[in-house]
Amino acid sequence: MEIINLRQRMISVAREIRREGNRTIGFVPTMGALHAGHLSLVHGARAKCDVVVVSVFVNPAQFGPREDFAAYPRDLTRDSALLAECNVDYVFAPAVEEIYPKNFSTYVTVEGLSEGLEGASRPGHFRGVTTVVALLLNIIRPDFAFFGQKDAQQAIVIKQMVRDLAFDSGVFVLPTARAESGLALSSRNDYLDEKERRAATVLYRSLSGAAAEYDKGERKVARLIEGVKSRVDAEPLARLDYVSINDAETLEQLDRIEDRPALISLAVFIGKTRLIDNIVLGKTEKQDAAGAIA
Ligand code: AMP
Numbered sequence: 450m451e452i453i454n455l456r457q458r459m460i461s462v463a464r465e466i467r468r469e470g471n472r473t474i475g476f477v478p479t480m481g482a483l484h485a486g487h488l489s490l491v492h493g494a495r496a497k498c499d500v501v502v503v504s505v506f507v508n509p510a511q512f513g514p515r516e517d518f519a520a521y522p523r524d525l526t527r528d529s530a531l532l533a534e535c536n537v538d539y540v541f542a543p544a545v546e547e548i549y550p551k552n553f554s555t556y557v558t559v560e561g562l563s564e565g566l567e568g569a570s571r572p573g574h575f576r577g578v579t580t581v582v583a584l585l586l587n588i589i590r591p592d593f594a595f596f597g598q599k600d601a602q603q604a605i606v607i608k609q610m611v612r613d614l615a616f617d618s619g620v621f622v623l624p625t626a627r628a629e630s631g632l633a634l635s636s637r638n639d640y641l642d643e644k645e646r647r648a649a650t651v652l653y654r655s656l657s658g659a660a661a662e663y664d665k666g667e668r669k670v671a672r673l674i675e676g677v678k679s680r681v682d683a684e685p686l687a688r689l690d691y692v693s694i695n696d697a698e699t700l701e702q703l704d705r706i707e708d709r710p711a712l713i714s715l716a717v718f719i720g721k722t723r724l725i726d727n728i729v730l731g732k733t734e735k736q737d738a739a740g741a742i743a
Contacts, residue, residue, distance in 0.1 A: 450533045452525075452540045456466070456588055463502070464588045472499035476583060476591035481505040481542075482522040482636035483531050486626035489534045490595040493623050501735060502589050503532050504541040506548060510556075511577030522639050541589070548584060559613070562700055566602050566714055567725065568692055578603055579610050586616050593658045594618050599625040599633050600710055601727045605700060613655045625726070627653065633726045640722040648686035649719045652726040652735045655692075657682035659713055663730045668706045670694045673713065681717055690716035690723065698730050706730060 451461045466472055475498025477490045483505075494501045501548035504527050525542055532540055556576050563575035586594065595612075596604045604622040611620050626634045631653035632646070641649055650708045655677045664675055674692055694703050697710035714727035 450529070450537055450540065452529055452542055454543055454547065457541055459502075459539070459541045459543075459588050463591075465491065466500050474498060474500045474589065474688060476585070476589050476594045477501070477503045478585055478594065478596075479505055480507045480521065480636065481525065481528045482639060483528045484626075484636065484638075484667050485595055485633040486599060486634035488531065488535060489626045491537060493621060494593065494595050496537055497621070498591075498593055501535075501537045502539045502541060503537050504543075504585055506541070506543055506567075506581070506585075508548075508577055509545055510549070510580055511574050513573060516571070517637075517640075520640075521736070522636055522702060539618070539720065541663075543547040548581065556580045557610060557614070560629075562602070562606050562609050564688055565700060566691065566693055566695070567600075567716070568602070570716055575603070577607050578658065579606060582607055583610065583614065583616070586611075588620055588627060591618050593621055595621045595623060596728075597625060598622050599635070601697075601714055601729075602700065605698070616736040631657065633724075637722055637724060637725060639641050640718060645686055645719045645722065647721075648725055651681055651684040651687050651719075652715060652717050652724055656713060656715070656726060656728045660730060662727055663706065670703050670705060673706075676681075677713070679717060681715070686719055688718040690718060694730075697732075703715055 468476055475494030478496050479487050491503060507521050509518050509702045529540055557579040558576050559579055568575050570681040596607060608620050614722050630650045632650050639693055658680050659673045662673055677692045680718050681687050692715035694713045703711060709731045710732050712732060713725055716723060
């Protein structure tokens, strides 16, 4: 496994692999502080592709001024050891100036899809995400890129960007990896103390509650939302940022869940830590098992 820090080296390594013509490149973008959720994407890439590239880059452009960019956990030594165990071929771990040199001035924005949910709570967040993912896709030019359903809106926004700007990469979205408690794995769980970690299970508990009501036949969005709110309210360490039910593909706001899959997503502060989670209600399984779109 080679750790690459320079953009130019990453470009030439990927170009050389493409030139050989017989090996596919799978790419997994991450911000490091790796956990089993990231590694499930790496395994997905390993299973599908001949060469696996994982980026580890804490992207300043996707953090708001009052967010946790400085505090975000960083441990490239640990991350590299985990990636080596997964038979990753290349780790791309550039410094900030490698990605954003001094005169950097071009940003990618996906209109509409970026504006609600996380985009509304975190202005500028998706502009940072789409800009860095566009750059990484251009540097690596992978055959396939792998993202997690944990960040459902991010996956939808990226699929739109890939379609709109004709990136020559297929996008796979893989399921959310969870702890036994149901808590979605997240690098930000590192911020939680033991009590908070228990309280944080309220995200999945409240989503599962909505799924149970849906299974019993409830289709009114207001009712399902009310249930989630009351479950979050019952947890003293939790403060709801938002909960929303949207069409799982278009993110259109819904009043009733009809015959299309609906995404129920929420963001909750547990103490000072902001966590997100989501589930899809009424999934049709029309996606193939791995969720490919291209
Ligand atoms: P991050 O390092 O948080 O930027 O995440 C990198 C990638 O891993 C993104 O595509 C995330 O959606 C994905 N990811 C993060 N947590 C999980 C999880 N618990 N299960 C599956 N994928 C995840």
